[in-house]
Amino acid sequence: MLTETEFVIVGLGAMGAASAYQLAKRDTSVVGVDRFAPPHDLGSSHGETRITRAAVGEGGAYAPLVAASHRIWxxxxxxxxEDLFRACGAIVIAPGSGASSHHGKPDFVARSTEVAVENGIPHETMTGAEAKKRFPQFVGLSGDEKVYYEPGGGYVFPEKCIGAQLARAAALGAEIRTGEEVLSLAQDGDRVVVETSRGKIIARHAIVSAGGWASNLLGSPFDRLLTVNRxxxxxxxxxxxSAYSTDAPVFIWMHGPGDVDYLYGFPPLPGDPRIKVATEQYAASTTADDLVRDVGAEESGWMHETHVAGRLADASTRVAKAAACLYTVTPDNGFIIDRHPHMDRVVAISACxxxxxxxxxxxxxxxxxAVVDGAWGPLEAFSVGRFGG
Structure with a gap:
């Protein structure tokens, strides 16, 4: 089967679904391809809820993207x-003294506050003692912590967000093809040739948003820049x-000096007596195809003992559910959103x-x-060129 189109999108998770929807809104010819059937639980865009906040401590370049996302949701x-975004508030907690780090950025509370001030984002700062009185679910606060609170933050439902964007893209004329694996991708003059398990797609431009599978398709330099972590x-x-009111916030709680000395989590969903929590690890790498998806009881036990016990009110050791996902990570923990340095008609959106x-x-x-109007300026901070040759 041979298909010709203006844009082909490889990978229809968070970034691919959003790109398909936005390009379809611009009345372009779009074909989206995914080896699975998104929204699915095999990549990085699942797990019921995802934190969102407008003042992003990772850097001011991210703030306009979050603001746009909130508007689009x-x-x-x-x-x-669909119910896609719940603004229950977001709180970021860090030790009152000593080092702390999140996503490679020190003093994350101060950085979040700085971005909020610069962008006019409503927020409050407070001590741990003040936060403990206001949010009784955080029982482990000693009192001297630095706390950032953003009332407009909260969480989104990732599977619903992806499904809604794919449905709207299809309604606007995009061709959404699932269960179709992309085998190779190459630029030939002013065209991109994509070989799939069902045939060939020839496009004027390709967008690769394949997450943990992206480096296999993109080759150098992405194969040395992207690491997959379980x-x-x-x-x-x-x-x-009872400690979790209807406006209980999502939270990021740094309780030690390093990037792994923290937990993040969500209030219970209405009527659901569970609390979802996680931390992050960057020591062990894997691949998207080799990811160990089963979660052992000892992993949940370690999570509770190391991060949850003594910090979150009434969180028992009983595990209702556990799931594995993957992060695709760059050396500086930032995004890559850029044209391929060796194929100017291929745009990479990875890693996040x-x-x-x-x-x-x-x-x-x-x-x-960017790809329709040439408006690359807002994305310059995410250039692959920042990593050098």
């Missing part, structure tokens, strides 16, 4: 009737939900280094503007 909610999500049953979903709808819009 609300637009999609109006168009589809991450684990845990849902613990709550003995009592474990903090991508909150930006994904805005990234899709920014990429659509």
């Amino acid at each position: 609300r637009e999609l909610e109006a168009e589809t009737g 991450q684990v999500l845990h849902w613990f049953e709550l003995d009592d939900m 280094s474990g903090h991508g979903f909150k930006h994904s709808a805005g990234i899709g819009e920014a990429v659509a503007k």
